[in-house]
Amino acid sequence: MHKAAIGIIGASGYSGVEATHLLAAHERVELRLVTSDRWKGETVGRRLGVMGPLAGLRYEPQERSLELARGCEVVLLATPAETSLELVPGLLAAGVRVIDLSGAFRLRDTAAYPTFYNFTHAAPALLEEAVYGLPELSSRERIAQARLVANPGCYATACALSVAPLLRAGLLEPGSLIFDAASGTTGAGRKGSEDLSFSEVDEDFRAYRVLRHQHTPEIAQTLAGVAGRSVPLTFTAHLLPLKRGILVTAYSRLAPGATAAQAQAALRDAYASSPFITVESSPDAVSLKGVVGTNRCTVALAVDTTGHDPGRVVVTAAIDNLVKGAAGQAVQNLNLMKGWEETSCLSTLRSFTP
Numbered sequence: 001m002h003k004a005a006i007g008i009i010g011a012s013g014y015s016g017v018e019a020t021h022l023l024a025a026h027e028r029v030e031l032r033l034v035t036s037d038r039w040k041g042e043t044v045g046r047r048l049g050v051m052g053p054l055a056g057l058r059y060e061p062q063e064r065s066l067e068l069a070r071g072c073e074v075v076l077l078a079t080p081a082e083t084s085l086e087l088v089p090g091l092l093a094a095g096v097r098v099i100d101l102s103g104a105f106r107l108r109d110t111a112a113y114p115t116f117y118n119f120t121h122a123a124p125a126l127l128e129e130a131v132y133g134l135p136e137l138s139s140r141e142r143i144a145q146a147r148l149v150a151n152p153g154c155y156a157t158a159c160a161l162s163v164a165p166l167l168r169a170g171l172l173e174p175g176s177l178i179f180d181a182a183s184g185t186t187g188a189g190r191k192g193s194e195d196l197s198f199s200e201v202d203e204d205f206r207a208y209r210v211l212r213h214q215h216t217p218e219i220a221q222t223l224a225g226v227a228g229r230s231v232p233l234t235f236t237a238h239l240l241p242l243k244r245g246i247l248v249t250a251y252s253r254l255a256p257g258a259t260a261a262q263a264q265a266a267l268r269d270a271y272a273s274s275p276f277i278t279v280e281s282s283p284d285a286v287s288l289k290g291v292v293g294t295n296r297c298t299v300a301l302a303v304d305t306t307g308h309d310p311g312r313v314v315v316t317a318a319i320d321n322l323v324k325g326a327a328g329q330a331v332q333n334l335n336l337m338k339g340w341e342e343t344s345c346l347s348t349l350r351s352f353t354p
Contacts, residue, residue, distance in 0.1 A: 001027070001028065002028075003027075003028060003029060003030040004028060004029055004030065004073045004074065004338055005030050005032040005071060005072045005073050006023055006029050006030065006031055006032065006033075006072055006073065006074050006075070006076070006334070007031075007032055007033030007034070007035075007068070007069050007071075007072040007074075007075040007076070008020055008023070008031070008033065008034050008035070008075070008076045008078060009033075009035045009062070009065045009069065009075055009076070009077050009078065009079055009087065010035065010036070010062070010077060010078035010079035010080075010083070011034035011035055011036050011039075011059060011078065012036035012038045012039045012047075012059070013078050013079075013189060014186045014189065014322055014326075015078040015101050015322060015326040015327050015330075016034075016036070016076075016078035016327075017048065018322045018323065018326065018327035018328070019076050019078060019101075019326075019327035019330060019331065020034060020044060020048060020050070021048065021050070022323075022327055022328065022331050022345055022346070023331065023345070024044070024048075024050050024052075024054050025345050026331070026344060026345035027344070027345070028338065028340055028344060029345075031044075031054055031057065032057075032071060032072055033060065033068050033069060033071070033072055033075070034057060034058075034059050034060070035059060035060045035061065035062050035064070035065050035068070036059040036060075036061075036062070037061055037062050039059040040058075040059050040060060040061045041058060041059065042058065042059055043055060043056055043057060043058050043059075044056075044057045044058075044059070047059070062083075065087060066087060066090045066091065066094070069091055069094070069096050070094045070095075070096065072096055073096070073097065073338075074096070074097045074098070074099065074334060074337060074338070075091055075096050075097070075098055075099070076098075076099045076101065076327075076330050076334070077098060077099070077100045077101060077102060078101045078102075078326075078327075079101075079102055080102060081102040081103045081104040081117050081119070082104070082119055083102070084100045084102040084104040084105070085104045085105075085119070085121070085122060085123060088100065088104070088105070088123070088126060088148060089123060089126065092126075092147055092148060097146070097147050097148070097149075097337060098147070098148050098149070099133065099149045099151055099330045099333050099334060099337075100130075100148065100149070100150055100151060101151045101326055101327070101330055103116075103117055103150075103153060103214055103218070104117075104121075104150075105126060105127055105130035105148060105150040106130075106132065106150045106152065106153065106156075106218050106221075107127070107217055107218060107221060108127055108128075108221060109217070109221075110124050110127065112217045115212075116212070116213075116214040116216070116217055117214055126148060129147065129148055130146075130148045130149070130150045131143055131146040131148065131149050131150065132149075132150050132152065132222070133146075133149040133150060133151050133152060133329065133330075133332075133333040134152045134157060134160060134161075134222065134329070135274075135329075135332055135333065135336060135342065136161060136271065136274045136276075136277060137160060137161070137164050137222065137225075137226060140336055140342075143333055143336045143337060144336045144337055144339065146337065149333045149337065151326070151329055151330045151333060152218070152222075152325075152329065153214075153215045153218055153325070154183065154187055154215075154246055154319070154321035154322075154325025154326055155181050155183065155187075155213070155215040155219070155235070155237060155246060155248070155321075155325075156215045156218040156219050156222060157297070157319060157324060157325050157329065158181065158246045158247075158248040158297065158317045158318070158319045158325065159179045159181065159215075159219045159235065159248050159250065159317075160219060160222040160223060160226075161277065161297050161299060161317055161319075162179075162248055162250045162299055162315045162316070162317035163177065163223070163250050163252065163315055164222070164223060164226045164270070165266045165267050165269070165270030165271070166252070166263055166266055166267065166301075166313070166315070167223055167226050167227040167231065168226045168227065168266075168270070169262070169266040170255060170258075171254060171255055171258040171262055171263050171266055172252045172253065172254065172255055172258075172313070173252065173253040173254065173255050173256075173311075174229070174232075174255075175232065175252075175253065176232040176233060176234060177223070177231060177232070177233040177234070177250060177251070177252050178233070178234045178250070178251040178252070179219070179233065179234070179235045179236065179248055179249070179250050179251075180236055180238070180248070180249045180250075180251075181235065181236065181237050181238065181246060181247070181248040181249075182205075182237075182238040182239070182240045182246065182247050182248075183237065183238070183239065183240060183245070183246045183321050184240050184242045184243045184244040184245050184246075184321060185201055185239065185240075185241075185242070185243060186243055186244045186321060186322055187244075187246070187321045187325075188239075201239065201241050202241050203241060204239075204241055205238060205239070205240065205241065206238065206239055207236050207237065207238050207239075208237055208238070208239055209237055210236055211234075211236075213235055213236075213237050215235065215237075216233070216235045219233060219235055220233055242288075244292055244320055244321055244322050245288035245291065245292045245318065245319070245320055245321060246288075246318065246319050246320075246321045246325060247286070247287075247288055247316065247317075247318050248316065248317045248318070249283075249314060249315070249316050250314070250315040250316075250317075251312070251313075251314055252312075252313050252315075253311045253312060253313060254303065254311045254312075254313050260303035260305075260313075263301055263303060263313060264301065267279050267299065267300075267301060267315075271299070275342065275343050275347070276295050276296050276297060276324065276332070276343075276346070277296070277297045277298075277299065278296060278297070278298045278299070279298075279299055279300060280298055280299070280300035281300065282300055282302060283300045283301065283302050283314060283315070283316035284300075285298070285300060286298045286299065286300050286316040286317065286318045287318060288318055289351060289352075290318065290351055291318045291319055291320050291324070291351060292320045292351055292352050293320060293323070293349060293350060293351045293352040294320060294323060294324070294328075294349045294350065294351055295320075295323050295324045295328035295329070295331075295332065295346040295349055296319070296320075296324065297317055297318065297319045297324055298317065298318050299315065299316065299317040299318075300315070300316055301313055301314065301315040301316075302314050323349065328346055328349070331344075331345060331346060332346060
């Protein structure tokens with residue numbers, strides 16, 4: 001069996017580590033390159049406990065990324081957005097296909113980057129070319145043919161999957177959507193700060209980046225694409241005192257004449273053939289324990305029947321922010337790009353409980 005040469009640039013961050021573990025177990029992949037200034041010269045076996053031939057692969061310095069990536073068919077970028085923006089043009093020019101896990105190529109509107117990512121986008125033509133890699137909502141055919149895939153953000157993945165089928169079916173009122181989302185601390189990346197220290201996070205729960213979170217325009221862009229219109233929304237992120245997982249609760253109202261049965265059917269029909277999405281019978285059944293460690297998303301909805309808020313619809317969704325929200329989704333996109341089974345190396349992942 002031919003194995004594709006794959007590289008990971010930025011392999012010592014949480015998403016890069018997760019991607020390394022996943023690709024180490026992928027029977028169609030030869031992981032040829034991992035880069036990290038933090039771990040340069042050390043081996044994957046020493047750092048991650050990986051066994052077999054991959055154990056001896058050494059981390060290369062970031063400055064050699066472009067040079068060494070030329071021997072790869074596809075490279076995953078688990079780098080900050082500014083670094084991805086710098087690397088992608090050279091990688092594409094060298095004939096290397098790219099899956100970018102940062103936000104550098106997710107937004108179509110260049111004007112949004114100074115506000116939400118604090119830089120001016122230097123490659124607007126590549127924004128037009130980049131394919132947004134959310135397989136359940138994007139075109140799998142376009143992902144398969146893409147040179148550059150923009151891997152979605154973790155919050156954006158969970159929020160979009162929760163309500164997209166309802167918007168596509170025209171079952172929600174055009175008014176504002178509200179998303180309350182909570183994530184484990186790995187969503188902030190592998191960096192040291194007082195706010196993310198154990199003593200500050202443990203036994204606490206708080207909102208952050210209120211009304212200025214960088215995933216807000218990404219969610220709006222994705223939902224506008226499925227709804228065929230702009231979708232006003234409010235997104236609030238919260239920090240959970242745990243390592244991984246995202247739980248999203250979305251609030252909206254049914255459109256006039258729409259019923260709870262139609263909403264339930266729309267959700268189930270939309271994801272009937274999606275291998276990684278499970279539609280539960282009730283939002284009460286959606287939990288982090290059921291998805292952490294897997295590439296799965298669980299989703300469910302309820303519509304008010306008490307008469308206290310007629311027409312109110314509440315949708316919950318849960319994912320692992322490092323798997324379906326990052327590295328697992330990148331591997332899912334890699335599988336599509338290479339013409340492999342979409343579930344390759346992802347279907348056997350299991351949750352971390354009990």
